[in-house]
Amino acid sequence: MVNYLGVNSVRQLVQQVGLAAFLQQLVDAMEHDYRRWESFEKSARHAIHSPGGVIELMPTSDGELYCFKYVNGHPKNTAEGLLTVTAFGVLADVDTGYPLLVSELTLTTALRTAAMSVLVARHMARKEGPGSHTMALIGNGAQSEFQALAFYHLLGVRELRLFDTDPAATTKLARNLQHLSLPGLHVVPCTSTAEAVRGSGIVTTVTADKRNATILTPDMIEPGMHLNAVGGDCPGKTELHPDILRRPGAPAAPDGRGARVVVEFEPQSRIEGEIQQMPADFAVTEFTQVLRGHAPGRASDHEVTVFDSVGFALEDFSALRTLHALLHTHPHLATPIDLIPQMDNPKDLFGVLQGVPAPAHPTGTATRLRSTPALQEAPTP
Amino acid sequence: MVNYLGVNSVRQLVQQVGLAAFLQQLVDAMEHDYRRWESFEKSARHAIHSPGGVIELMPTSDGELYCFKYVNGHPKNTAEGLLTVTAFGVLADVDTGYPLLVSELTLTTALRTAAMSVLVARHMARKEGPGSHTMALIGNGAQSEFQALAFYHLLGVRELRLFDTDPAATTKLARNLQHLSLPGLHVVPCTSTAEAVRGSGIVTTVTADKRNATILTPDMIEPGMHLNAVGGDCPGKTELHPDILRRPGAPAAPDGRGARVVVEFEPQSRIEGEIQQMPADFAVTEFTQVLRGHAPGRASDHEVTVFDSVGFALEDFSALRTLHALLHTHPHLATPIDLIPQMDNPKDLFGVLQGVPAPAHPTGTATRLRSTPALQEAPTP
Numbered sequence: 001m002v003n004y005l006g007v008n009s010v011r012q013l014v015q016q017v018g019l020a021a022f023l024q025q026l027v028d029a030m031e032h033d034y035r036r037w038e039s040f041e042k043s044a045r046h047a048i049h050s051p052g053g054v055i056e057l058m059p060t061s062d063g064e065l066y067c068f069k070y071v072n073g074h075p076k077n078t079a080e081g082l083l084t085v086t087a088f089g090v091l092a093d094v095d096t097g098y099p100l101l102v103s104e105l106t107l108t109t110a111l112r113t114a115a116m117s118v119l120v121a122r123h124m125a126r127k128e129g130p131g132s133h134t135m136a137l138i139g140n141g142a143q144s145e146f147q148a149l150a151f152y153h154l155l156g157v158r159e160l161r162l163f164d165t166d167p168a169a170t171t172k173l174a175r176n177l178q179h180l181s182l183p184g185l186h187v188v189p190c191t192s193t194a195e196a197v198r199g200s201g202i203v204t205t206v207t208a209d210k211r212n213a214t215i216l217t218p219d220m221i222e223p224g225m226h227l228n229a230v231g232g233d234c235p236g237k238t239e240l241h242p243d244i245l246r247r248p249g250a251p252a253a254p255d256g257r258g259a260r261v262v263v264e265f266e267p268q269s270r271i272e273g274e275i276q277q278m279p280a281d282f283a284v285t286e287f288t289q290v291l292r293g294h295a296p297g298r299a300s301d302h303e304v305t306v307f308d309s310v311g312f313a314l315e316d317f318s319a320l321r322t323l324h325a326l327l328h329t330h331p332h333l334a335t336p337i338d339l340i341p342q343m344d345n346p347k348d349l350f351g352v353l354q355g356v357p358a359p360a361h362p363t364g365t366a367t368r369l370r371s372t373p374a375l376q377e378a379p380t381p
Numbered sequence: 382m383v384n385y386l387g388v389n390s391v392r393q394l395v396q397q398v399g400l401a402a403f404l405q406q407l408v409d410a411m412e413h414d415y416r417r418w419e420s421f422e423k424s425a426r427h428a429i430h431s432p433g434g435v436i437e438l439m440p441t442s443d444g445e446l447y448c449f450k451y452v453n454g455h456p457k458n459t460a461e462g463l464l465t466v467t468a469f470g471v472l473a474d475v476d477t478g479y480p481l482l483v484s485e486l487t488l489t490t491a492l493r494t495a496a497m498s499v500l501v502a503r504h505m506a507r508k509e510g511p512g513s514h515t516m517a518l519i520g521n522g523a524q525s526e527f528q529a530l531a532f533y534h535l536l537g538v539r540e541l542r543l544f545d546t547d548p549a550a551t552t553k554l555a556r557n558l559q560h561l562s563l564p565g566l567h568v569v570p571c572t573s574t575a576e577a578v579r580g581s582g583i584v585t586t587v588t589a590d591k592r593n594a595t596i597l598t599p600d601m602i603e604p605g606m607h608l609n610a611v612g613g614d615c616p617g618k619t620e621l622h623p624d625i626l627r628r629p630g631a632p633a634a635p636d637g638r639g640a641r642v643v644v645e646f647e648p649q650s651r652i653e654g655e656i657q658q659m660p661a662d663f664a665v666t667e668f669t670q671v672l673r674g675h676a677p678g679r680a681s682d683h684e685v686t687v688f689d690s691v692g693f694a695l696e697d698f699s700a701l702r703t704l705h706a707l708l709h710t711h712p713h714l715a716t717p718i719d720l721i722p723q724m725d726n727p728k729d730l731f732g733v734l735q736g737v738p739a740p741a742h743p744t745g746t747a748t749r750l751r752s753t754p755a756l757q758e759a760p761t762p
Contacts (some may be wrong), residue, residue, distance in 0.1 A: 097455045347523055
């Protein structure tokens with residue numbers, strides 16, 4: 001049987017593990033996987049665009065495990081009471097091609113995206129100095145709490161400066177953070193992006209508008225800032241004014257680039273990232289190079305650094321194998337489903353159609369028996 | 382909620398609809414969709430190869446519905462008691478990007494592949510004359526019963542000549558067909574491919590060996606034969622001797638080609654089909670052209686025709702929308718699963734992680750309530 005993890009199960013898993021601990025496990029898994037970059041079969045995601053949004057498939061494999069994520073991006077959805085981004089994914093065994101786990105990835109993507117932002121910021125943002133524990137959070141929608149909490153728990157951010165064009169979103173974010181009563185956290189709702197950004201050592205943009213927006217303009221940028229640009233993640237969807245990437249007047253990086261821009265997987269980021277606004281020869285650094293010490297994440301305290309985040313399949317691989325591993329200690333949260341036939345004679349697929357149904361729980365526990373009657377229905381006469 | 386159709390549910394659905402009727406619905410859906418070829422976003426499937434096999438993703442969309450199929454091909458699996466090919470897929474709403482249906486596609490792929498073979502044969506195989514109601518079935522594994530029954534029920538085949546290098550597979554196929562006691566069907570187990578092919582108007586090859594095999598050689602081919610080459614479907618996996626495609630001595634087709642070869646989607650078939658053995662300029666015809674009368678399926682009773690079947694995403698699209706439509710009349714077979722969060726405020730994804738779980742059965746029936754307790758678990762304290 002294939003294990004299924006729905007929204008309610010992942011929610012319970014995170015609650016039982018603890019949010020900070022769960023985020024840290026994601027950071028550790030992604031760091032481990034980004035360090036073995038060459039082990040992965042990498043490709044730009046497959047996208048089908050429509051007037052309302054985009055539907056993407058993000059596959060990857062390390063030769064032992066395979067995974068893909070299905071993810072949509074429909075900014076108009078919120079007006080209809082639906083999520084802009086929903087996702088689910090599958091982890092499979094490369095040796096047999098059999099799926100192992102089907103999981104929701106909407107909550108999980110929000111968690112892994114925030115964890116990835118922290119992992120990168122650890123290598124690029126200033127550790128000390130003015131504003132190093134202050135983060136501006138521009139865009140206070142579905143992703144914002146996850147960014148806020150990941151930076152609070154894992155990077156020591158203690159002041160969050162919030163702005164969203166929709167004041168209700170900011171109110172929602174502030175309320176959710178207040179309810180958590182996090183020691184030492186100072187939450188400052190702001191009336192403009194400029195006000196939120198001023199004095200912040202880290203600026204995180206998580207807006208959802210599907211257009212070439214200019215959430216941040218050069219006049220807002222201060223020396224030493226680390227920009228965690230998360231919202232611009234598909235063709236025609238950016239958040240940074242291109243001059244920020246060129247950074248006029250800023251000290252050039254050693255190789256003479258206008259900006260130090262770190263990406264996940266360059267071929268995909270050229271299509272989907274902030275750098276889609278730049279010429280094809282605009283120099284960028286892949287994060288794995290920074291992580292492995294082959295390139296600096298930051299050259300000086302004055303340098304402005306940019307993580308041009310779009311989300312790469314490897315991060316979902318790390319997340320799915322983390323969920324899969326956690327099922328060893330939380331087996332009761334998984335529901336076995338009959339996604340794949342089980343049979344005595346693999347050449348007799350027709351026998352499955354005709355005859356006795358496959359045993360639905362070969363390793364079934366009482367929990368599993370209770371959990372999936374409908375998936376174990378007796379054959380119709 | 383997203384509907385889930387597992388192996389047991391699809392089995393019951395086919396049993397309740399009736400195999401012949403179900404196959405006909407698949408043929409009708411595929412004919413409808415192949416006629417509107419230009420409506421679909423088409424791409425060669427995404428494949429990740431490993432020593433043991435291949436894992437593929439096959440996405441497509443008509444602008445209203447989106448689907449993808451996950452399918453593996455691991456010939457070595459049978460030795461381990463596992464299926465060579467397993468599959469599952471998802472149907473989604475393009476407008477919102479939300480998934481509608483998650484379904485097993487192992488049984489369904491076998492059914493749609495056989496239905497596609499029949500749809501094509503209707504336009505390429507001779508209707509009358511010697512052997513027109515006789516089919517050789519080379520390779521008697523998991524796909525063979527489905528091909529046999531589709532051609533019996535929908536194309537009037539009344540003699541099946543069986544051969545497999547594994548006699549146990551032939552015995553299994555013959556036994557399964559016998560148990561169905563199909564009026565007028567004559568089943569002839571043979572001791573060689575040549576014996577099985579001799580006098581057959583239709584030759585179906587469904588072998589699983591992952592290599593460039595030569596199941597059929599030119600000396601076996603008789604004028605007027607239609608070759609339904611199903612087994613050769615990925616790089617390095619073919620079944621026909623290339624001279625069969627060149628067809629030395631046979632009357633050339635009007636455009637001077639050596640053979641009349643029909644494919645599903647040319648760019649994919651060049652990579653995966655029998656024609657991977659031929660030069661890039663080897664002329665082929667896409668089935669949609671034949672279906673719409675833009676090209677002949679057969680020029681004469683003497684011509685040898687070849688359907689170089691590899692399986693295209695459009696066929697899974699047709700199958701998934703057929704399954705989805707059948708749930709209107711068989712709702713009790715679907716299990717709602719919480720693959721996607723349901724929430725009042727789409728900007729408050731964090732609220733899902735924190736708070737009350739989403740209602741697991743907004744349109745839930747008693748059946749559904751019974752069917753998914755584990756997917757509706759109360760939050761942990």
